[in-house]
Amino acid sequence: MADDATEDSSPIDAVSGPxxxxxxxxxxxxxxxxxxxxxxxxxxxxxQRRTS
Amino acid sequence: xxxxxxxxxxFGRGGVRFQIxxxxxxxxxxxxxxxxxRRNGIDWVGELLYATKIGVNEAGGGLLNSSTEISIPTxxxxxxxxxxxxxxxxxxxxxxxxxxxxxxxPVGSGALDDLPDxxxxxxxxxxxxxxxxxxxxxxxxxxxxxxTQAYAYQTSWMDLLGEVVKVATPVVTKLxxxxxxxxxASASGAGAGAGAGAGAxxxxxxxxxxxxxxxxxxNVTPQNxxxxxxxxxxxxxxxxxxxxxxxxxxxxxxxxxSQGQSVGPVVxxxxxxxxxxxxxxxxxxxxxxxxxxxxATLLGPFVKILPDLMNSANKKRVELxxxxxxxxxxxxxxxxxxxxxxxxxxxxxxxxxxxxGAPGAPDLNQLIQLLQQAGDxxxxxQQSLPAAAMSSVAFAxxxxxxxxxxxxxxxITGEPVKWNxxxxxxxxxxxxxxxxVKFAVGEPVPQRPLPKALLKLTFKDSTxxxxxxxxxxxxxxxxPNAVMSVxxxxxxxxxxxxxxxxxxxxxxRWPAKSGPAHQALGGCDVVFVNQFFLAAQGAAVSPERExxxxxxxxxxxxxxxxxxxxxxxxGSGDEKQYLWELDVNAKYTVLLAPDHDANGLMATKVLKxxxxxxxxxxxxxxxxxxxxxxxxxxVSKLLSLWDxxxxxxxxxxxxxxxxxxxANAGELVRNLKLRGRASERGLIWVIPTFKLFELxxxxxxxxxxxxxxxxxxxxxxxxxxxxxxxIIGLKSQS
Numbered sequence: 001m002a003d004d005a006t007e008d009s010s011p012i013d014a015v016s017g018p019x020x021x022x023x024x025x026x027x028x029x030x031x032x033x034x035x036x037x038x039x040x041x042x043x044x045x046x047x048q049r050r051t052s
Numbered sequence: 053x054x055x056x057x058x059x060x061x062x063f064g065r066g067g068v069r070f071q072i073x074x075x076x077x078x079x080x081x082x083x084x085x086x087x088x089x090r091r092n093g094i095d096w097v098g099e100l101l102y103a104t105k106i107g108v109n110e111a112g113g114g115l116l117n118s119s120t121e122i123s124i125p126t127x128x129x130x131x132x133x134x135x136x137x138x139x140x141x142x143x144x145x146x147x148x149x150x151x152x153x154x155x156x157x158p159v160g161s162g163a164l165d166d167l168p169d170x171x172x173x174x175x176x177x178x179x180x181x182x183x184x185x186x187x188x189x190x191x192x193x194x195x196x197x198x199x200t201q202a203y204a205y206q207t208s209w210m211d212l213l214g215e216v217v218k219v220a221t222p223v224v225t226k227l228x229x230x231x232x233x234x235x236x237a238s239a240s241g242a243g244a245g246a247g248a249g250a251g252a253x254x255x256x257x258x259x260x261x262x263x264x265x266x267x268x269x270x271n272v273t274p275q276n277x278x279x280x281x282x283x284x285x286x287x288x289x290x291x292x293x294x295x296x297x298x299x300x301x302x303x304x305x306x307x308x309x310s311q312g313q314s315v316g317p318v319v320x321x322x323x324x325x326x327x328x329x330x331x332x333x334x335x336x337x338x339x340x341x342x343x344x345x346x347x348a349t350l351l352g353p354f355v356k357i358l359p360d361l362m363n364s365a366n367k368k369r370v371e372l373x374x375x376x377x378x379x380x381x382x383x384x385x386x387x388x389x390x391x392x393x394x395x396x397x398x399x400x401x402x403x404x405x406x407x408x409g410a411p412g413a414p415d416l417n418q419l420i421q422l423l424q425q426a427g428d429x430x431x432x433x434q435q436s437l438p439a440a441a442m443s444s445v446a447f448a449x450x451x452x453x454x455x456x457x458x459x460x461x462x463x464i465t466g467e468p469v470k471w472n473x474x475x476x477x478x479x480x481x482x483x484x485x486x487x488x489v490k491f492a493v494g495e496p497v498p499q500r501p502l503p504k505a506l507l508k509l510t511f512k513d514s515t516x517x518x519x520x521x522x523x524x525x526x527x528x529x530x531x532p533n534a535v536m537s538v539x540x541x542x543x544x545x546x547x548x549x550x551x552x553x554x555x556x557x558x559x560x561r562w563p564a565k566s567g568p569a570h571q572a573l574g575g576c577d578v579v580f581v582n583q584f585f586l587a588a589q590g591a592a593v594s595p596e597r598e599x600x601x602x603x604x605x606x607x608x609x610x611x612x613x614x615x616x617x618x619x620x621x622x623g624s625g626d627e628k629q630y631l632w633e634l635d636v637n638a639k640y641t642v643l644l645a646p647d648h649d650a651n652g653l654m655a656t657k658v659l660k661x662x663x664x665x666x667x668x669x670x671x672x673x674x675x676x677x678x679x680x681x682x683x684x685x686x687v688s689k690l691l692s693l694w695d696x697x698x699x700x701x702x703x704x705x706x707x708x709x710x711x712x713x714x715a716n717a718g719e720l721v722r723n724l725k726l727r728g729r730a731s732e733r734g735l736i737w738v739i740p741t742f743k744l745f746e747l748x749x750x751x752x753x754x755x756x757x758x759x760x761x762x763x764x765x766x767x768x769x770x771x772x773x774x775x776x777x778x779i780i781g782l783k784s785q786s
Contacts, residue, residue: 023600023780028735031726031781035598035741038642038718038776041199 055118056080058138058152067123068157070136074119077140077150078112081105082124085135088154095154097137106144133158188607188686194652196677198641199717453561453571458494461558461574463487464535466762470587470750472711477578478585478761480752481550485540485759489558489574493532501531505562509538514553514577515710521547530562540759548580551709583751584706587766589715590746594770597693598741598778607651607686608739612638612678613658615726615734616670631669632734633727640720641679642740642774644687644713652681669727676724680740682774684708687742690772694744703769706749716773726781733784742772 023033055075062069074080082104089098104124111120124136134157142148465488468475479485487509504527511521525538540548548554557575564570579585599605615632636658645652656678663671684707688698698704726734747769754763 023778025782028782028784031734031783032779033781034722034779035596035776036720036722036779038720038740038774041203041714041717041719 054140054142054148054150056138056140056150056152057119058082058136058155060136060155060157061121067125068136069121069123070138070155071119071121072109072138072140072152074109074112074140075150076113076118077142077148078109079106079141079144080109080112081107081139082122083137083139084124085137086133088135096151097135097154101134106141109140112140187689188605189650189683191607192648192650192652192681194654194681196641196654196657196679197643198639198677198679199643199719202641202643203714203717454564454568456570456572459532459560459572460492461560461572462490462492463556463558463574463576464490465576465758466756466760469761469764471579471581472586472709472715473588476553477576478752478764479578479580479759480755480761481545481548481580481582483755483759484542485545486757487538487540487556487558488535488758489538489560490535491530491533491560491572497532501529501534502527502562504528505530505560507536507538508559508561510557510559511548512555512557513549514555520549520554527560536560545580550580550582551585551706552711553577553579581752581761582705583702584749585751586706586709586712587748587750587764589712590748590768592743592745592773592775594694594744596741596743596775597690597772599690599739605739608680608682610653610678610680610738611735612640612656612738613672613676613724613726613734613736615728615732616672618670618730629668629670630730631727632730633669633671633673633725634734634736635671635673635725636676636723637674638676638678638722638724640722640738640777640779641677641717642719642777643679643681643717644684645681646684646708646710646713648681648683649685651683651686654679654681678738679719680738682740684713687772687774690742691770693742693772694770696770699769699771703749707747707771718774720777722779724779724781726783728783735782737780737782739778739780740774741776741778743775744770745773747771 023030053075054077055073056077057071057073059071060068061071070082072080083097083100084102085097086099086101087097089096102124107122109118109120111118136155136157138152140150465477468477470476471478489507489509507525507527509521509523509525510519511523512519521540521544523538523540523544525536527536530536555575555577558573560572561569599608602609613634615634618629618632641654654677656676658672658677659675661673685698685704688704691698699707724736726736728734748766749769750764750766752761752763753765755761
């Protein structure tokens with residue numbers, strides 16, 4: 001892989017919020033469940049999302 | 053003991069896979085039906101679709117293992133859900149039969165060939181899921197690519213030429229119309245613009261062009277490099293109505309916007325036209341990174357160069373194809389490029405007054421960087437160009453025309469309107485189209501018209517050079533500054549793409565008294581639209597919604613990793629491993645796919661660090677890449693989460709564009725860690741989450757006689773777009 005993938009994105013606040021849906025699986029236990037914000041590729045969109 | 057055990061293993065490109073165990077029976081067959089029928093208290097496959105021939109299980113009768121894996125071709129069960137049952141026999145004639153339970157194959161409406169391996173592990177279910185038929189199509193498997201790989205923008209020569217043309221056209225048109233005193237090229241022959249000094253097209257036209265520019269730059273003295281009051285030659289020209297012409301097609305009504313084909317700031321922000329001396333505006337119009345203030349100081353040399361420059365650039369835009377693009381890049385990539393860079397650096401040293409950042413200072417650094425960047429791109433393109441393609445490319449050809457030094461073509465259009473957040477010339481495809489092209493000729497204007505000429509319009513894709521349409525119109529008695537009209541029939545218009553930029557390039561050729569024919573060119577960038585188009589994208593208007601129901605939103609769930617199987621068949625003795633562990637930096641890319649009606653799950657790629665052969669842990673350490681391509685049509689169906697209906701086809705078409713997809717692509721990087729014992733199974737799923745965004749759709753309110761949209765009405769629609777992703781790590785309960 002040519003591109004770097006070393007810098008973590010931050011999980012966003014809704015991870016443990018009251019509105020977060022519950023993910024449960026039969027026969028499986030959830031080890032981790034993170035909601036991570038997407039970083040827009042187009043810079044003009046980044047500003048738009050940041051303010052929304 | 054005779055057995056008939058049937059289990060669904062998974063889906064693959066070869067078909068639906070089953071694990072069967074026939075026990076001591078060696079012969080078997082599968083029956084596929086649409087329903088289950090209960091007879092005598094036993095379930096049987098009903099409404100039979102397909103039955104296999106009697107097959108032989110070579111493992112049948114084995115003492116330790118009598119199971120094997122078989123598959124059914126996907127075309128046998130590709131419509132809705134199917135039910136499969138296994139029958140086993142001791143002999144081919146059907147002695148000692150045994151039968152299995154009926155197994156349901158959960159097949160959606162999509163083609164099974166598109167399903168990835170293990171797309172639906174049957175043992176994994178969500179407790180909160182409901183059994184409902186998904187309205188989404190089965191996802192495709194696509195190659196992994198990051199947003200950078202999908203949208204990395206390599207400046208091509210088409211871009212360079214397009215920018216040169218876009219920026220230079222207003223300047224050149226004004227020079228031709230109002231600064232004729234500078235146009236000292238002698239007119240010879242009957243044809244307008246048939247100057248003896250016309251620059252003939254040559255393979256290294258860019259070299260010549262840049263050298264001409266450099267020659268001009270090297271003449272910059274400290275006195276004339278400083279900003280000077282606009283010269284009369286640079287004043288906005290007086291309105292220049294089309295000259296009377298004998299050509300019946302050359303008498304259109306004066307349109308609201310004439311002269312240059314450029315749109316946006318170049319047209320409205322020309323400080324010479326507005327007299328605007330605000331410092332911040334001075335750096336807007338550039339030609340090859342050279343502020344047009346510098347051009348104003350160099351009007352003498354440039355007035356001879358610019359029509360050539362325009363025609364040369366437009367000629368190359370007409371001729372440019374992908375292979376040629378690479379060849380042009382190749383020419384510039386080696387010695388020529390280095391020489392030009394050296395000359396630029398030299399020119400920079402010789403122009404002491406042109407301090408970086410000073411008004412009117414030509415920013416040669418930009419040009420140097422541009423050349424270096426173009427050279428890198430050309431090298432990459434050359435590597436990927438097949439040798440056969442290279443050998444078949446003929447550059448320009450020996451049958452070159454002489455480019456006019458005083459005449460260019462300019463499109464006469466109305467004002468641009470908003471499209472995808474920027475200003476574009478929009479044309480409604482559902483109306484008769486017409487393009488008006490002005491034959492702009494500089495002073496001294498020849499008195500006699502051209503007896504005959506040939507006007508050709510080429511409609512090319514602005515990005516990939518695809519030629520969508522070519523129209524040729526003969527002209528007779530074409531007067532200088534006359535306007536030629538080229539109608540586009542509905543049949544021709546049907547071949548043009550909607551909602552993507554199209555370069556319309558005009559080429560006029562006329563014979564000279566002697567020698568090769570002459571040529572003038574022009575171009576403009578337009579967008580053709582149907583009923584609706586995306587004018588602008590607004591902000592989010594809803595909280596985030598997660599697609600938590602795996603059964604319902606399976607097309608959005610992507611299993612990016614699964615723990616290795618560390619059972620007895622894998623390793624023995626010292627090589628045996630008892631634990632597995634994942635520790636990777638993962639990049640997950642979410643792209644929009646405007647051209648597909650099903651989502652695409654990207655195949656995960658892992659760059660592993662070297663494993664420790666002594667370790668008892670099977671450790672995956674390194675980097676991981678995965679992602680999903682979200683079909684715009686599939687995302688539209690998510691509107692039901694907000695109690696809304698999916699967009700209709702006309703509105704969906706308006707946002708199914710590459711520009712919209714690029715504006716809404718995103719990615720995340722996250723460190724993922726998961727570890728477990730050999731007896732445990734680990735999985736990692738990634739599911740995008742969405743917010744509702746407001747989009748402004750435009751529709752044509754008024755179109756002029758040429759089909760150009762000059763007034764639009766707007767409506768606001770809401771559409772879900774991905775804003776984040778849920779990453780879930782699972783382990784089987786021990």
